[in-house]
Amino acid sequence: MASEKEMRNIGEAHPMKSGDGLYSYSNNSYLQRDIINAAKQIVGEAIVESLDILKFSPSTTIRVADLGCSVGPNTFFAMENILEAIELKCQNQGLHSQIPEFQVFFNDHTSNDFNSLFSVLPPNRRYHSAGVPGSFYSRLFPNHSLHIVYSSFSIQWLSRVPKKVEDMSSPAWNKGRIYYVSAADEVVEAYSAQCAEDTARFLQARAQEIADGGLMILIFPARPDGIPHSQFGGNILFDMLGFCLMDMAKKARNMGIVSEEKVDMFNLPVYHMSDQELEAAVERNRCFSIERMERLRPISSTLQSLVSTRDRAQAISFHVRAAMEGLIKAHFDEEILDQLFDSFSKKLEQEYSLIESAGRSAPNLCAVLKRKTMNC
């Protein structure tokens, strides 16, 4: 078990693009919002059915954390949905006069733009708010201090690229690709092992932080059991992005900015685990029961409302850019961004049918876990 100090250094930072510009996360996270809205009913039902609110003393403040909150506004919608459900639960239990106070902790990496986040906190919010900087693969909160932990579109980010994948002498060296799709088995295994290690650490930290009877709600793109890596939507996107990068490198041979060697040393720290992989991790951890596990189907899809394939492709490209730009800039150079995402957008348009058919399998999962009443 790593010391607290070591644990703090775990987890590389991949902040979403801040500000409110064309490629900003706040303007390019509405596809995630469709999914958060799709999860609203499940989250509400899970809280009403499973949150052991009578276990908490009546004077207890209900503490909710959003892990990987980014800069808003999605986090505010998600938190509002949760608090609404808790109030409903209190009313159902006849606790009309005892609606608790709420404290919401917004967590993300230290390099997240908390200044932006704080500047757009809803003025009429019904909760006390706090920002908590640090990797959620380490401890962030005191023992048993949280009642609901929520995280959407965050736990697919690994704490780091698996070491072996960057090691030229390893059979898992991922030459010519930036991701594990269509790579050697050793690469896939290295990614899967890193995810298992990270998920174990994530669950271990949360098991200490969540009060008995509290809930954890995880929303993330997860590969449905039985669907091969290469046919999963999120994976197809990253595979195409890798293709575009490698294509740029080949065309730019001897010209500098993007060399093939540099692409060889670049890998995305993202893994899309399967439902089974999550279940296995929860079982190994032993502190949580799985209350629900459901695929999310958007009620209304902003993407579908766009008329042309070109517009849809561009919207996806902007979304991937808002999430990945910082990472790519750090390894390559800011100069390559426009060209790379232009060519990515074209590639998406050309192969849109692939994306569309992958989307039909409902790539996003909502898992609701409950902290068992036991020392573990």
Place this chain on the structure above:
Amino acid sequence: MASEKEMRNIGEAHPMKSGDGLYSYSNNSYLQRDIINAAKQIVGEAIVESLDILKFSPSTTIRVADLGCSVGPNTFFAMENILEAIELKCQNQGLHSQIPEFQVFFNDHTSNDFNSLFSVLPPNRRYHSAGVPGSFYSRLFPNHSLHIVYSSFSIQWLSRVPKKVEDMSSPAWNKGRIYYVSAADEVVEAYSAQCAEDTARFLQARAQEIADGGLMILIFPARPDGIPHSQFGGNILFDMLGFCLMDMAKKARNMGIVSEEKVDMFNLPVYHMSDQELEAAVERNRCFSIERMERLRPISSTLQSLVSTRDRAQAISFHVRAAMEGLIKAHFDEEILDQLFDSFSKKLEQEYSLIESAGRSAPNLCAVLKRKTMNC
């Protein structure tokens, strides 16, 4: 009583200068640090003697808040001193095996540079940390959730310049000055009334947030009873700054940037209350007992270690600039800053004997209040 939402809008923001440049707060707050160090023993003794640690359940996380924390590093020294004293207290009580977990809340205005603060959090800290944006003249935390509230060099900042002082039709209009020293009685009264209103609001919010038996430690420049406003060190400084501004305006007549009219409309939202004024506010609030009230005398003075009067004058000028630059920039223009603080530095040097003799009366106060066990 204002609604929660109205309360949130109370309090103008006057963030200290961020970054690590020549005029930054982090490089120009070592005079405050001398005082924080001077308070260490008093704070330690007060915690050991007065904190009702046995009232808190043994599994309780001890929650500490620093109100007006700025961007560091002073806040980290202050928090470390407090946690050390709590650990000592636990050991004294024979609670060796039950050293509690700590959670430290760093509060300042929303416009404070929390990104900077988070980036310099001590890596080997023994507490979970959170940033809380908002004015401390409103509610910031859940009921009874804090055990120690600390605030240094912050409560002398008013929530706003008193309205009357900016009203040309009022007898309290403060023409030709930026502060209440050597102003009409009506101006002094308007400032004093604003301070009383703000302090009442501050104590009311904290009375709700601090657990029974918890402590509040306030360190701030306070005018000793019996010393006239015009002879108090902090007041002398601001009076000189006002003189320099007015002098610039007169010299620049018809030349633009600093007009006398603009100076007339500029006032500092700062009031140095007296010991008696604090005592009266605590008495009116009724929820706190005063455990200690002591003047702070620095053990080692970084200012005294500077050899020449010029260096000392410049150090003070830099400190005032780190605190006031944002405010002056917002009303006038960035262009005036260098000239203004140059002339301020010269003025300080010329009249250094005044500053020196005012400093002898130990201008900073440490007040330790304890939350009474009663509904109030």
